[in-house]
Amino acid sequence: MTGKEVSSRASVTVPPVSSRANVYHLAEGSQRSDMTRTKIVCTIGPASSSASILRAMMRAGMTAARLNLSHGTYTEHRALLKTIRSVARALGLHVPVIADLQGPKIRLGTLPEEGVELKAGKRYVFSTATDTYEGKEIPVTYKQLHRDVKAGHRFLIDDGLIELKVSGVSGRHIHATVINGGLITSHKGMNFPNSRLSIGAMTDKDRQDVRFAVGAGADWIALSFVKSEQDVKDLRRLINAAGKKGQILPRIVVKIEKHEAIAAFDRILTAADGVMIARGDLGVEIPAEEVPVRQKALIEKCRLAGKPVIVATQMLDSMIRNPRPTRAEVSDVANAVFDHTSAVMLSGESASGKHPVAAVKMMASIVEEAEASPYDDVALIEYAPKDPIAAVAHSIQLASVQGSIDGVLASVELAPWSETVHRSHPEIPLFIGCPDERRARQVALRWGSVPFVIKNAREETFAKRAVGQLKKARLVKIKTRLALVLGGRHGESFDVITV
Known part of the structure; x- marks a missing residue:
């Protein structure tokens, strides 16, 4: 492997952005069938x-x-x-x-099997004092609701299909007028977009x-x-x-x-x-x-x-x-x-x-x-971020668009912040070494990440060991250029290594 340091503050000439080429540079036969970064x-x-x-x-x-x-x-x-x-x-x-x-989730209580028809323009009473409908009051599961809603507040039932407006509250009874009616059945969900609920x-x-x-x-x-x-x-x-x-x-x-x-x-x-x-x-x-x-x-x-x-x-x-x-x-x-x-x-x-x-x-x-x-590309902005982590992320994005690197290699043990360096969404994979499978799975939810397990990472040997693992797994091949991010807690530079 050969390497050279690239400053995250360096000026990079950016060519016009075209649609994605084979940015992964993966060897044929890789076990990863999923090649989407999202x-x-x-x-x-x-x-x-x-x-x-x-x-x-x-x-x-x-x-x-x-x-x-x-x-x-x-x-x-x-x-x-x-x-x-x-x-x-x-x-x-x-x-x-x-x-x-x-x-x-706030829901209606138990209603008859055939449901209850709420008719537009009519008033109904909802109650926090009962669990079962007996012909008059419609039960609600949240027992403090009468304290949280006020006259004029809207609420919705069944994913918004039915809409009502509170006309008043008396004790544990909520009086409401139907705006959009329909059939309600047991345990349908309720939403209160105008109310601040204490639940x-x-x-x-x-x-x-x-x-x-x-x-x-x-x-x-x-x-x-x-x-x-x-x-x-x-x-x-x-x-x-x-x-x-x-x-x-x-x-x-x-x-x-x-x-x-x-x-x-x-x-x-x-x-x-x-x-x-x-x-x-x-x-x-x-x-x-x-x-x-x-x-x-x-x-x-x-x-x-x-x-x-x-x-x-x-x-x-x-x-x-x-x-x-x-x-x-x-x-x-x-x-x-x-x-x-x-x-x-x-x-x-x-x-x-x-x-x-x-x-x-x-x-x-x-x-x-x-x-x-090109529509998923994050806009390239020529600036020098004050946050050193953002600076590294920005520099990686620029180097990726320029075609200087094919991927990023990092370690969460040596640089815990490195799993965030893809925040600028460069169109290259983030190969990120993790100390165990649990951490690798957590990192795997991140955009563009390709986690792998490498235990007891040390700065002087990480690159050689990691590249060896990636080659064995057929995730990289000869001449792949990787941005090596091992800048410690707040590194402001990365090395480019060639496999």
Whole structure:
């Protein structure tokens, strides 16, 4: 290997950006079938729980698994996690598992089997004092709701299909007039876009689920219905208490689906390790037409902060039933890539749909096509960032566009910040050495990352050992040029080495 130091402050001549060429320079026969830099998260359920289907999904491009703790037993989740680990290990992949907490979803209580018809213009009474409908008061599960809503507040039922306006509150009774009517049935979800609810972000079930997820070895835990940074701190405290001495603990993904979370996003982002834009509830909490703009803004903040972000909900929803998606769904996935998301997610499509493998293949094809275009490129800006980590990231982007490097080689042991150097989205892979499989799986959620395990990394021997491993795994070949990032805690330069 040969090497030369490149200053992150150096001036780089940038040629015109063209569509992607073979930026990976991977040797033929590499075990990695997934060549997209944008990761694909798949929710695992009855349609995808077998080893054979999981294997096919991973080969098709699945790079992370989501377990929805709203459903299933701990025995089922533990067995599923074991199967995911086994299949991924056999394929030579590091597939992170995200345990998604149910959260305190406010719902209607028990209604008659035939439901209750709410007619537009009529007034109804909702009650926090009862659990079952007996002909007059409609029960609500959140028992403090009467304290949080006021006259004039709107609320929605069944993902926004039914809309009402509060006309008054008397005791534990909430009087409301129907704006858009329809049939309501037991346990339908409720949203309150105008109200500041005092309900916490975790229920007793969620706390028990956190203890299970930590003990079972989940890599990430997704926190639902976040409203403030304190919610994240509370979860972090619970994770720390549940972990054993020396255990690498799960990282936290916050789900942005409440209007309060939008207002407090900067503080929430600082407290969290990653973000999921859960557009289902978010599209009910805020006007639906605002969601695309919010999505772009939130993704950009995550990118600049160097934290992974997942775009979720109904991305290929029609593939739950049909073998092909709608054109609008294809555009939705592509636009998330153009927005610079770290990952896109399948929910019912992979958990309970008829075509889980086809859905992954389709999503991977859309992502690959979007990444091959110039529209996913992060704009090149000639500047010298004051933050040394941002300076390294910017310099790597420039060197990549110039064609000076084919990849980045880094170590989280020697430079813990190095997993964030792809925040400028250079169109080259980030080969990042990790001390164990758990850390490798956590890093694998990041855009463009190709983690590998290398224990006891030392600065004087890391490059030689790492390149040897990558060549053996057929991830790099002769004449591949790698930016070696070993700048310590706040390095401001990198070396270019040639394999």
